[in-house]
Amino acid sequence: MIRLGLDIGGTKIEAVAMNAHNDIVYQKRIFTPTESYEVFLNAIVTLIKTVKVEVTQSLSIGIGLPGAISPETGKIKNCNCLILNGKDLKADLSFAVHQPIYIANDADCFTLSEAMDGAGANHPTVFGVIMGTGCGGGITVNGQLLSGPNAIAGEWGHNTLPQYSVESDGPPQPCYCGKDNCIERYISGTGFTKRYHQRYGSRLKNSDELQAIHIIKKKRMGEESAVEHYNHFVDMCARSLASIINILDPHAIVLGGGLSNIDELYEDIPKLLNQYVFSDVCNTKIMKAKFGDSSGVRGACWLPEMHKVYESKQQQE
Structure with missing residues (x-):
């Protein structure tokens, strides 16, 4: 399976797909839409569908963004991309692309990348x-x-x-x-x-x-x-x-x-x-x-993998 990571910033969104050897097999950047949440959501869905067509393999999807998911509501909080605050991005994206989506703070993604192979x-x-x-x-x-x-x-x-x-x-x-x-x-x-x-x-x-x-x-x-x-x-x-x-x-x-x-x-x-x-x-x-500015998006690629390991340990316990 190919791991797709999206790094959402205030001005750009970067998509990177990595294979099992941690090599980047696809990369694309788009401007971050800020007109409305609906426009933003549509742009992300279109980007994911584009990657699926280009890569022609099944994808896991992780997303890093400058904010966090509230444990209380499941919605985005503390995000400097203001149109995302108060929105259930994870549920909306999962519904739109018909598969699980994993989301974490961009600094968490940076850390995960550097801890895994950095x-x-x-x-x-x-x-x-x-x-x-x-x-x-x-x-x-x-x-x-x-x-x-x-x-x-x-x-x-x-x-x-x-x-x-x-x-x-x-x-x-x-x-x-x-x-x-x-x-x-x-x-x-x-x-x-x-x-x-x-x-x-x-x-x-x-x-x-x-x-x-x-x-x-x-x-x-x-x-x-x-x-x-x-x-x-x-x-x-x-x-x-x-x-x-x-x-x-x-x-x-x-x-x-x-x-x-x-x-x-x-x-x-x-x-x-x-x-x-x-x-x-x-x-x-x-x-x-090790990976500089690319650490965030690489960490987003690692998110689904990390969650699978965590869920497997939980089941064993």
Whole structure:
């Protein structure tokens, strides 16, 4: 059977079909329709039918999206693709394409991909981190996504920045969730660039200098403000990840998202972890995602497989 994964984003939807050897045999992207839920649903159904025609084999179908399914209602919640909130996408799609549909948060899909055959493969517990526009996360234990009664496992980005102080971390950062000083406001790509502007904006010559890649280039050239900002960023990453290690004690932490491409992080963060982890030594591996931006859609492909293993274990018990 071919595994079809769909990665739903705010601007694009990517479809990838993988064979039994984990090779991609089909790939297609379309724009994300945002006019209405009905238009969106029709576009997804059409995309799935197109893949079925092209692949000419039976498909399992998994979907990753920037939101979650409410355990209370079965409907989408917390999705930045607003037309999906409050909708029973899983039931509607299953009815339309006449087969089961598996749906998970995009950060969960990222983590599942990296745990199954990515950087975290062969590690019993993996904490997956996305440091991009936001700061999401997911957890796998023995190849199974960890899921709880609130469908928020791994949402570390909306914990308060550990050991926050005005003196060391600057003024409070309001978050869209209604709280102040969420981790996401500091170590996401958005937070990284915004806070650089707050601290050094008067020195910037053009808007390009606000992009993370330009800040890192300036850091590598030894510019004082960029070096200072980067060092503070690494310290906040270490504080934030240490809070996860103290609770979960994962074997591997895999970083994804735009900021995960800063190669220095994989040497610099571990150097600071011992200051904050409640142990004499920290053996948790900090690793870069193997599949990069493709991890999310690959993880969506893995969802049906994961559920089959879980259901089989449940039956045995």
